[in-house]
Amino acid sequence: MEIHKLSGWEISQKIKNKELTLNRVISLFKERIRRFNPQLNSLVSLFEDVEPPSSESSSELWGVPILIKDNICIKNREITCASKILKGFISCYDATVIEKIKKAGLVILGTTNMDEFAFGSSCENSCYGPTLNPYNKQYVPGGSSGGSAAGVSAGFSPLALGSDTGGSIRQPASFCGVVGFKPTYGRVSRYGLVAFGSSLDVIGPLARDIRDVAYLLEIISGWDAKDSTSSVQEKRPFSSALEDNIKGLKIGLPKEYFVAGLNKEVEKNVKEAIKVFESKGAYISEINLPHTEYAVPCYYILSSSEASSNLSRFDGIRYGARKKAKDLIEVYKKTRREGFGKEAKRRIMLGTFSLSSGYYEAYYLKALKVRSLIKKELQEVFRHYQAIITPTSPTPPFQIGERIEDPLSMYLSDIYTIPSNLSGIPSVSLPCGFTKEGLPVGLQIMANHFSEDILIRLSFSYQSVTNWHKIYPREYD
Amino acid sequence: MIELEAVIGLEVHVQLATESKMFCSCPNLFGQSPNSLICPVCMGLPGVLPVLNKKAVELGLRAALALNCRIKEKIIFERKNYFYPDLPKNYQISQYSNPLGEEGFLTVGSKKIRIKRVHLEEDAGKLIHKEKYSLVDLNRAGVPLMEIVSYPDISSAQEAQDYLKELKLILQYIGVSTCDMEKGFLRCDANISLREKGFPGLGTKTELKNMNSFNQVRQALEYEIKRQKKSILQGEKIVQETRLWDDNKRITLTMRTKEEAHDYRYFPEPDLVSFVISKQEIDRQKALIKELPSQKRKRFRENYNLTDKDIEVIISELGLSNFFEETLKYYNYPKKVCNWITGPLLEALNNKRVSIGEIKLRAINFAELIKMVEGKKITNLVAKELLGELIENDQSPQTLAEERNLLSISEKSELLGLVREAINENPKAVEDFLRGKDKAIMFLVGWVMRKTKGKADPNILKELIERQIKEAK
Numbered sequence: 001m002e003i004h005k006l007s008g009w010e011i012s013q014k015i016k017n018k019e020l021t022l023n024r025v026i027s028l029f030k031e032r033i034r035r036f037n038p039q040l041n042s043l044v045s046l047f048e049d050v051e052p053p054s055s056e057s058s059s060e061l062w063g064v065p066i067l068i069k070d071n072i073c074i075k076n077r078e079i080t081c082a083s084k085i086l087k088g089f090i091s092c093y094d095a096t097v098i099e100k101i102k103k104a105g106l107v108i109l110g111t112t113n114m115d116e117f118a119f120g121s122s123c124e125n126s127c128y129g130p131t132l133n134p135y136n137k138q139y140v141p142g143g144s145s146g147g148s149a150a151g152v153s154a155g156f157s158p159l160a161l162g163s164d165t166g167g168s169i170r171q172p173a174s175f176c177g178v179v180g181f182k183p184t185y186g187r188v189s190r191y192g193l194v195a196f197g198s199s200l201d202v203i204g205p206l207a208r209d210i211r212d213v214a215y216l217l218e219i220i221s222g223w224d225a226k227d228s229t230s231s232v233q234e235k236r237p238f239s240s241a242l243e244d245n246i247k248g249l250k251i252g253l254p255k256e257y258f259v260a261g262l263n264k265e266v267e268k269n270v271k272e273a274i275k276v277f278e279s280k281g282a283y284i285s286e287i288n289l290p291h292t293e294y295a296v297p298c299y300y301i302l303s304s305s306e307a308s309s310n311l312s313r314f315d316g317i318r319y320g321a322r323k324k325a326k327d328l329i330e331v332y333k334k335t336r337r338e339g340f341g342k343e344a345k346r347r348i349m350l351g352t353f354s355l356s357s358g359y360y361e362a363y364y365l366k367a368l369k370v371r372s373l374i375k376k377e378l379q380e381v382f383r384h385y386q387a388i389i390t391p392t393s394p395t396p397p398f399q400i401g402e403r404i405e406d407p408l409s410m411y412l413s414d415i416y417t418i419p420s421n422l423s424g425i426p427s428v429s430l431p432c433g434f435t436k437e438g439l440p441v442g443l444q445i446m447a448n449h450f451s452e453d454i455l456i457r458l459s460f461s462y463q464s465v466t467n468w469h470k471i472y473p474r475e476y477d
Numbered sequence: 478m479i480e481l482e483a484v485i486g487l488e489v490h491v492q493l494a495t496e497s498k499m500f501c502s503c504p505n506l507f508g509q510s511p512n513s514l515i516c517p518v519c520m521g522l523p524g525v526l527p528v529l530n531k532k533a534v535e536l537g538l539r540a541a542l543a544l545n546c547r548i549k550e551k552i553i554f555e556r557k558n559y560f561y562p563d564l565p566k567n568y569q570i571s572q573y574s575n576p577l578g579e580e581g582f583l584t585v586g587s588k589k590i591r592i593k594r595v596h597l598e599e600d601a602g603k604l605i606h607k608e609k610y611s612l613v614d615l616n617r618a619g620v621p622l623m624e625i626v627s628y629p630d631i632s633s634a635q636e637a638q639d640y641l642k643e644l645k646l647i648l649q650y651i652g653v654s655t656c657d658m659e660k661g662f663l664r665c666d667a668n669i670s671l672r673e674k675g676f677p678g679l680g681t682k683t684e685l686k687n688m689n690s691f692n693q694v695r696q697a698l699e700y701e702i703k704r705q706k707k708s709i710l711q712g713e714k715i716v717q718e719t720r721l722w723d724d725n726k727r728i729t730l731t732m733r734t735k736e737e738a739h740d741y742r743y744f745p746e747p748d749l750v751s752f753v754i755s756k757q758e759i760d761r762q763k764a765l766i767k768e769l770p771s772q773k774r775k776r777f778r779e780n781y782n783l784t785d786k787d788i789e790v791i792i793s794e795l796g797l798s799n800f801f802e803e804t805l806k807y808y809n810y811p812k813k814v815c816n817w818i819t820g821p822l823l824e825a826l827n828n829k830r831v832s833i834g835e836i837k838l839r840a841i842n843f844a845e846l847i848k849m850v851e852g853k854k855i856t857n858l859v860a861k862e863l864l865g866e867l868i869e870n871d872q873s874p875q876t877l878a879e880e881r882n883l884l885s886i887s888e889k890s891e892l893l894g895l896v897r898e899a900i901n902e903n904p905k906a907v908e909d910f911l912r913g914k915d916k917a918i919m920f921l922v923g924w925v926m927r928k929t930k931g932k933a934d935p936n937i938l939k940e941l942i943e944r945q946i947k948e949a950k
Contacts, residue, residue, distance in 0.1 A: 072524075073524045092517060093517050191524070191525070191526050192524040193524055194523040194524045195524070195748075197747075198747035198748050199747040225528065226528060227526050228526065228527070228528050228529065229748065229749075229750060305744060306744075306747055309556050309558050309568050309742070312560065312567030312568055313523070313565065315562075315567060318520065318565060318613070319522070328562065332560055355743075355744055356740055356742060357740050360742075364744060
């Protein structure tokens with residue numbers, strides 16, 4: 001039995017049936033991480049002293065290992081957001097999602113690499129150095145949750161948590177051949193997630209099997225008194241959506257997403273996948289989302305504006321690395337100059353500029369208006385369609401170093417994922433094939449607010465007749 | 478010579494009397510040991526989120542209504558971004574484009590002072606500066622604050638002080654804040670400029686800070702008016718600047734000359750959801766505004782026929798005016814009760830350093846005490862003495878006076894012996910009196926009073942002594 005190839009829920013069942021022991025599971029995954037992580041740099045911290053699962057729970061994922069992105073607070077563990085400025089900072093509290101997964105009996109193995117403060121789409125902007133793509137180490141794993149995606153892809157853990165502000169769960173999931181799920185904004189509490197763009201940030205699961213995703217989503221979602229933006233919407237049991245029945249569902253394909261900039265191989269794979277949905281009885285038709293082209297600039301103004309304010313607290317006064325200097329202003333300047341990486345500084349400057357008096361109306365306010373247009377446009381589509389299918393990323397994984405000096409081309413890699421964040425709707429990225437070079441390709445499904453169940457049904461249906469999610473990178477098979 | 482007039486606007490910050498802080502559940506308390514009232518949220522740790530204190534909005538709403546403001550039903554909080562070590566997140570959650578209340582007013586005497594805005598925000602922590610380093614105490618960080626900004630309708634230092642007094646009274650009456658300035662629960666900055674009397678424009682203003690009492694506000698403004706007047710009359714230009722009141726030197730000093738153009742980069746706080754205050758909630762808060770000081774003033778004048786000066790003292794504390802009216806239920810002589818409150822009772826409170834809210838004395842017993850004096854059962858002197866005990870222990874003054882054997886000696890026969898004794902023992906005083914020194918009689922009265930421990934009625938006593946001396950002659 002290749003334990004690392006089992007789904008999370010299968011591992012949990014086998015432990016409960018006494019086919020496996022918890023210790024064996026934990027030590028196997030830890031062993032794999034010790035052996036392979038130095039090649040990939042997926043984890044930034046492997047917990048030597050993992051906390052044993054709570055004996056009270058009997059959840060479907062009891063005893064299953066999980067990796068946590070390094071921007072979600074775990075009590076008494078270091079949290080850095082892959083930034084020098086937080087090096088050595090130990091969280092004194094658990095994020096709400098961490099409380100929930102601990103209560104459900106999941107076993108946290110360690111924390112994963114990311115772009116600094118989640119700024120990036122390649123996992124190269126990290127103070128720990130880049131994470132590499134398990135399919136080809138010349139290539140990026142995507143970002144910002146690149147460490148979580150690479151970890152699941154390489155079989156370091158069946159499950160991981162990431163965060164998604166503009167595609168940071170879905171894009172790396174597609175680059176690493178795993179499932180990445182971005183829930184509706186407000187579905188999962190953000191308490192304990194280090195904020196990037198507060199009006200866009202969502203925590204979500206990465207896994208291979210949509211069943212694991214559904215179970216994990218069920219565990220982490222729900223209203224939280226500590227997060228005013230969390231939703232009181234009742235969570236339907238997501239696992240009840242795990243059924244192979246999509247007959248009659250109406251799916252739209254936005255014309256604006258299948259255009260010249262789209263890589264041919266990606267297009268081919270996604271179109272193949274669409275045929276699968278069609279063959280299962282879904283109606284497919286072309287739709288229009290004319291405001292798509294404004295999504296990227298709109299997103300970068302809003303997310304950077306919020307980020308510039310959210311990152312103000314990292315000043316070296318109360319915590320984190322403080323640099324000595326002659327006066328207060330110099331302490332701020334030196335601490336932040338040396339503590340933040342290049343991309344973080346770029347976003348802080350972009351956001352500060354957009355919010356400055358004289359520019360606020362032209363940038364921030366205008367972007368807010370564009371955001372509501374994009375939201376409205378999607379709402380309109382969902383009056384007639386239950387889902388939208390697009391590629392997750394316009395290209396397959398790109399090479400390390402290829403875009404790092406060209407921020408604009410880097411930003412454009414999120415062009416298909418950003419609209420979901422701007423409008424707050426849920427989306428999932430599913431592995432749907434490989435390029436000739438053997439790099440993974442992902443497709444994205446979007447649905448209306450709080451319609452995660454539709455995404456789960458479509459994903460389950462797709463996974464029940466395809467095997468892409470079961471393929472492992474050759475070196476980590 | 479041109480005649481100049483002052484144009485003054487006040488910015489007042491008031492801490493709201495909530496149980497907990499504005500965005501977390503830490504207690505809102507004063508005077509605790511540094512950093513003992515903090516949590517990840519008010520410390521601004523990575524990943525935390527604010528959750529709005531409903532009570533703070535209710536109190537703010539009540540205050541805005543009491544100040545006759547137009548209510549902005551949609552509550553939106555914004556971030557005010559600036560770096561300072563006492564501000565854990567390096568932004569303050571505040572209100573900017575949508576203040577809770579706008580365009581209100583407050584009446585001082587017969588003048589209406591317009592209020593521009595009333596908004597809610599969180600307080601910052603405190604810095605404690607040592608010789609070579611500074612310490613941060615975050616106990617105050619996140620405490621709910623209300624900012625009340627007036628229009629520049631105030632035209633003298635005294636008027637500014639009166640405005641503050643009235644504002645404090647209103648906020649105390651409606652239970653929004655204790656406004657204790659010594660504890661920093663009320664803080665005031667003033668903007669002041671001068672202009673030629675009768676002209677509509679505005680001169681260059683200075684902003685005054687660091688006044689720690691209403692008196693200091695008045696003094697700082699008086700000084701600043703003089704200073705600006707002198708400059709203008711000498712043909713100098715007023716520099717737009719922030720000045721600090723130095724209470725030791727009694728002058729204002731330049732703090733920042735070059736007014737830094739602060740850009741706070743306000744934007745809507747994405748961690749809080751905007752919401753609309755319901756009509757019912759507005760009505761509920763309106764109903765909680767029982768009687769404002771101005772209404773009470775009017776009612777007291779009409780119903781009780783007290784002097785303005787007395788009214789001001791009685792209404793200066795809600796507890797005091799309540800005690801006054803409660804006492805009237807048992808002894809309906811407003812002027813007498815008022816005198817007993819403004820005189821002996823306040824003196825006793827002062828001596829014991831307690832507030833009206835803290836005393837054990839019930840109105841019914843206070844009325845009883847006054848009645849006993851009026852009925853000559855006890856003397857004024859005894860009553861004052863008893864009052865000191867009554868405010869500490871809930872008991873009947875009648876019983877207490879009996880226990881202590883302090884009931885008045887009104888039987889002249891009882892006093893006569895003591896009077897004769899006084900005359901015999903103090904021949905010098907008697908002589909003085911006979912020589913026309915009327916004051917000498919008071920010495921003899923005092924002598925007897927001491928012997929009776931104040932139980933004798935001094936008027937009766939005086940009459941008795943005079944007669945005795947004259948008879949003896």
